[in-house]
Amino acid sequence: MSDPERGEDVCVWLDVSAGVSGDMLLGALVDAGASLEVVQSAVDAVIPQTVRLVAHETVRAGMRALKVDVELLAADQHHRHWSEIRDRLREADLAEVVRENSHAVFERLAVAEARVHGTSVDDVHFHEVGAWDSIADVVGTCAALADLGVLVAGGGEVEVPRTDLAAAVDVELAAAVAPAVNLAAAVDVDPAAEVAPGGARSHRVTASRISLGSGSVRAAHGRVPVPVPAVLELCRGWDVTSGGDGELATPTGVALVTAIAAEQSPMPAMTVRSIGIGAGTKEQPDRANVVRVVVGQQVGVQGSGTAPDADGVTAPLTSSVAATAWGAGAESGRSERLQVLEANVDDLDPRLWPTVIDGLLDAGAADAWTTPITMKRGRPAQLLSVLAAPSLVATLIDVVFASTSTIGVRVRDVTRCALDRGWADVDVSGQRVGIKVAHREGRIVNAAAEFRDVEAAAATLNLPVREVLDAAEAAGAAAGLARGNGIPKGLRATP
CATH class of the missing domain: 3.30.70.1380 (Transcriptional regulatory protein pf0864 domain like)
Known part of the structure; x- marks a missing residue:
């Protein structure tokens, strides 16, 4: 998409009324103007020399569409733990906006799978969604949305899941014990897996009702009903419909939509700039097996739809013109x-x-x-x-x-x-202490030590908390993490 079209008011509507999968969504975004080269580069950063993305036009129910195929360049065992994927995302040379949104999508998948199988999040063993092509679909879609200018890196204190889905498990299990227990204890979620502040949801992305399908499909553990259990978990609080026979929505596709879209609504008021149509693999006899995306510029006040009720989505801003203007700049917050x-x-x-x-x-x-x-x-x-x-x-x-x-x-x-923020580390007598760095317009506004890190370090070192706090903040200042300084490179998106 050309620069003049990348305004601060750019928005995207996802039409998933015929179903959704990761490759369909990726194809639609590339068809709408996202750079396939940018997408390939992001995927290569996570799984280098592993897949090649190939786009070609096709027809679905008489409608021209773009199909993005993921060609494997290396053998794939398909099965991966969430922790492996999380580590790959953390270590990859990715734009932070792509990293944190990809992380949020996979975490949603991990939490859903943990609930389905009755296990902890870190013990989740992905099957189909752990394959190279699914990783490419997730990272590629997030890179495409960033390339279109509709996703921004973590922008506030909202911490979308540790547990939008896990919280529901916490409540159910806690109710059987005592009302005053720590409700997080029922589900073992690694704090390192938390989604970056601001989460993945963008107030610039909206979506239609999701068609899920019906019937049954063969999965790793045998035949399962459609929608498959993980898809249903991902859809908690979202408007869905059957929409027809067969599996119309995959876990990867639904995780992407529910992680990134801020609300469900008919197409919002916008000036249409580009349209993308992404093809699915199958030719459906009674419908066009496609996802459509409409990219445009927002017109007037948005948000006539209703936000989902129970899954951690940040709803669009609808009430404060002054606040909207304050946060309009990409570097302001x-x-x-x-x-x-x-x-x-x-x-x-x-x-x-x-x-x-x-x-x-x-x-x-x-x-x-x-x-x-x-x-x-x-x-x-x-x-x-x-x-x-x-x-x-x-x-x-x-x-x-x-x-x-x-x-x-x-x-x-x-x-x-x-304000936008990120995290850096300092060393206090051999103990790691995180420094939260809030910034605006390219300058640090505030830098403060993470108090839990300070407490842990103080306990290990057998020193007063006040002494460790002073040492951590002094080390941060010595490293340039001080008000008025430029933003250092390499800030983490998560604590």
Whole structure:
């Protein structure tokens, strides 16, 4: 896509009403103008000398479409652990926007598979979605969206999953034990696997209802019904329909849509700039087996659709013109619409509040806190506040009810402006301490040591926390991580 078309108001609508797979989505984006060379370069960074992407035109139900085939250049055993894929993404020479979005897609897949098979996320063993071609589809699609200008690197405090899906498991298991347990303990999620702040969702990407199909297919463990279990897990909170016979939506395709799209709606108001049609492998007798993408410039206020209810999606900003203008620049930060959950609690053992807060954060809340209040008849109480992406609200309400004594939760909309940030490491007497670096317009605004790292280092070194904190921040300043300095190269997207 040419530079004049890469405006700050560029948006993409994904038409997945006929189903979706990774190769269909990738083909549609390349057909819409994303550079196949850029996509190939990103894929090569993760799995070098392994696959070649080949695009060719074809016809589906009389409609011209682009098919992107993934040709294997090396033997593939198909089966890979999530940890291997995560390490490849972390070590690859990728643009951060591509790395963090690819990471988010695969983490969604890992959490869904963990729930389906009743295992921990780190023990997830991918089958088809761990193959080279599926890795190419995910990384390639994220690179294509970045090339079209609709994805930006982590832009705020919202931490989309550790657990949009895992939180639901936490709630179910916690309910069987006690309401005040740490709700993250039920699912073993490696903190290193957390999605980068800001997550993958882009307020510039919307999608239609997803057609999933029906019937049954043969999988690694035998025949399974369609939609397959992992697809259903990925679709929690999303509008779906059967749409026809056969498997119309694959786990890879659904993970991409639900990780990246901010809401489901009819095609939003836009000035259409390009259209892409991506072909699936099969020729369906009763429909065009294609994914369509429409790339355009936003017109007026967006967001007439409804955000999914329960999967960690950041909904589009709809209410604050000033906030939108503040976050419009690629280097300034981001503004987004979030929601605040509130509950008045006057009868909870105060020793339980740390567990409540930790459980909410582990379940995907952007922040959680309490404020002392006085209720009717002079009763002292705590106002529990939880900041969250709109589509995590249902999950977090469950957590509030499971872990506190409240019988009601209020929800209200807010607009939050947040700076971009990344992480660097410093050494304190042989202990690693992360430094969170917030930046804007190419300059550091704030740099602060990660307090959990400081506490861990202090415990290992048998030193006061204050002493280790001072040493870490001094080491950061010595490394140039100070207000007003330029952004250092190599910042990580995750803590």
